[in-house]
Amino acid sequence: MSENLPDGLKTFLTYARWSGAEVEPLPGDASFRRYFRIRRGEQSAMLMHAPPPNEDPVPFLRAAKWLDENGLRAPRILAEDKAQGWILLEDFGEVRMREYVDAWPDDEEQVYRTAIDALIELHQLPPGPFLDYSMSEYMREARLLTEWYCPARDLSVDHEGYTRAWETVLAQMLPRQRPGVCVLRDYHAENIMLLGGLEKQGLLDFQDALNGHAAYDLVSLLQDARRDVSPQLETAMFDYYADRTAAGADFLADYARLGAQRNAKIVGIFVRLWKRDGKRRYLDYIPRVWALLERDLTHPALEPVAAWFDANIPADLREALGGAWPQ
Structure with missing residues (x-):
């Protein structure tokens, strides 16, 4: 050895x-x-x-x-x-969803449908033996952007206003995630294995599971930090999930809320992985995640958070900062 x-x-x-x-x-x-x-x-x-x-x-x-x-x-x-x-x-083999759909794009929609079928099955179960996805946890994650990304970009921002904006946006959603479903929290194409065909998928990286909102893992899959998912596929798969579940009138707004919260968190995490752990390769993902965040902020449900960004990181600066990280 x-x-x-x-x-x-x-x-x-x-x-x-x-x-x-x-x-x-x-x-x-x-x-x-x-x-x-x-x-x-x-x-x-x-x-x-x-x-x-x-x-x-x-x-x-x-x-x-x-x-x-x-x-x-x-x-x-x-x-x-x-x-x-x-x-x-157990060894699930070496065929990850990410590499398979990149190599066989004609199968992309079928593979994504199967991944969403697994979420539908999961969301039919009662909450698991996990803690609740609380406001304090959502806020801890959202603040990773102001704690890591903003200092790395030499930005002086209104931290208290950032917290208030997110609390306003998320407070409207919390009642709709009770009693909740199991949220795997990192459900995306690099954590799904294909097992002996397109209809069987294995799950990985679920140790941080909580009980929370059904939209969380859906947005994790369809707003993938590591792989481009076209807006057309995202819309088709969102509709596929919504048509087969009890997704209510507020589900799209909550999807946008959680997309923005998750993408803000990921930007902060990727900078932390560089600054604290020396893993600079994660900076290459930030332009994709930043673009997803910008799109989520256009939903009316995100107006307080979008207003904070406009006041603290104006659009022209965001466009420049959202690009490739300087070498």
């Missing part, structure tokens, strides 16, 4: 009865978690290392087991050591 592998890996594989397996490190994500594919003959499995104190594997285990018990295709847990952060998982 490579010297770059984490301490304790060999011990855990012995405990999990996978001793002697080949270990292949996989590219990381935007966290401290690490992933490995392990092989032994014709068998393979996925190994996740989510070491405390930076990571806590318990939320992942809780969500994975709940999803699996309720008919959603989360990877099955093969072995675990919560104290050391090791989880051995």
Whole structure:
């Protein structure tokens, strides 16, 4: 085994009865978690290392087991050591939704419909064993833009006004997310695996699940920070979801609210990944996310937040700042 592998890996594989397996490190994500594919003959499995104190594997285990018990295709847990952060998982293979639809664009609509069918199935379930998506959590996330993006751009802005604007916009939505549905929070084309055909999809990266608004994961899928989803496909898939659910008259407005909140959060997170963690590649996604944010701000439900942006980051400056990050 490579010297770059984490301490304790060999011990855990012995405990999990996978001793002697080949270990292949996989590219990381935007966290401290690490992933490995392990092989032994014709068998393979996925190994996740989510070491405390930076990571806590318990939320992942809780969500994975709940999803699996309720008919959603989360990877099955093969072995675990919560104290050391090791989880051995079912291997979903290597066919991600992102790469598949990029390679086979004629199948794009069918694959997205299947992903939305999974959301519809999820939203028919009662709320899961998760915390509620509270106003304080929404605000913590929205403030990532003013805490990380604005300082990185040398912008002096009205922080208190930003908070008031978001509270005004989101307060109207909160009653409509009770009792709520399970919100995976990072449901997009890079976290969906295709399993043996277009009709079977596996879920990844759901450890931050909360109970919240049904529009959240829909906007996560259709306003993808890492992949261009055409406005035509977004509209068609939004309508596909709305026609098959009890989406009410306010659903489009709430979709815009959550799109703007999520995109503001993502801009802040991507700058934080650069500034704090040295992961500059995430800056390349910001123009796409900023454009999505601008579009969401045009909805009348976002008027207080849009007014804050106009006063603090005027349109001409936003156009310049929303482009590629200076080298």
